[in-house]
Amino acid sequence: MKNDIDIEITVPNHTRYLSLIGRIGENMAQELSSFTGDRDALGHHLNAVLTEALVNAIKHANGTDSDKKVRIQIHVSNGEMMIRVFDSGKGFDLGSIADSGCPDPLNEQGRGIYIIRSLMDSVEYRRAKGGNVLEMKKALG
Numbered sequence: 001m002k003n004d005i006d007i008e009i010t011v012p013n014h015t016r017y018l019s020l021i022g023r024i025g026e027n028m029a030q031e032l033s034s035f036t037g038d039r040d041a042l043g044h045h046l047n048a049v050l051t052e053a054l055v056n057a058i059k060h061a062n063g064t065d066s067d068k069k070v071r072i073q074i075h076v077s078n079g080e081m082m083i084r085v086f087d088s089g090k091g092f093d094l095g096s097i098a099d100s101g102c103p104d105p106l107n108e109q110g111r112g113i114y115i116i117r118s119l120m121d122s123v124e125y126r127r128a129k130g131g132n133v134l135e136m137k138k139a140l141g
Contacts, residue, residue, distance in 0.1 A: 003033060005074070006074075007028075007073070009072045018054055022047035026043035026046060048119060049120060052112035053072075053083070053112070061087035062089050069088075071086040073086075079139060079141040080139055083120075083136045083138075084134065088130060119138075121138050
């Protein structure tokens with residue numbers, strides 16, 4: 001479709017890129033021609049989701065290995081946004097992280113996934129060529 005958006009970004013495995021990636025989400029929300037909802041709220045949600053996913057990839061999957069990279073793909077088509085975050089870590093079982101209720105705020109484990117699940121319509125994590133991919137979808141209609 002002629003209004004599809006495809007963005008692919010690869011960043012070094014450093015947390016200093018978190019705000020850059022988060023701002024990309026905020027800017028996208030302002031530019032989506034087909035979205036008629038609250039653009040500011042969507043922007044904040046995308047910032048949070050992208051930031052949390054990137055933190056998980058950098059700190060947990062890639063183990064702060066500065067030689068590794070994180071790849072982010074954002075695709076918008078037919079009223080849906082799909083965000084994929086690729087890491088090269090050993091992976092984890094998304095099902096092992098409780099899907100109900102807010103985790104203990106003093107315990108970091110599972111908090112990012114809870115936030116992502118709360119803000120997106122679907123969340124999957126699976127093996128991909130050379131590592132893993134966290135795939136998140138959001139309806140924009």
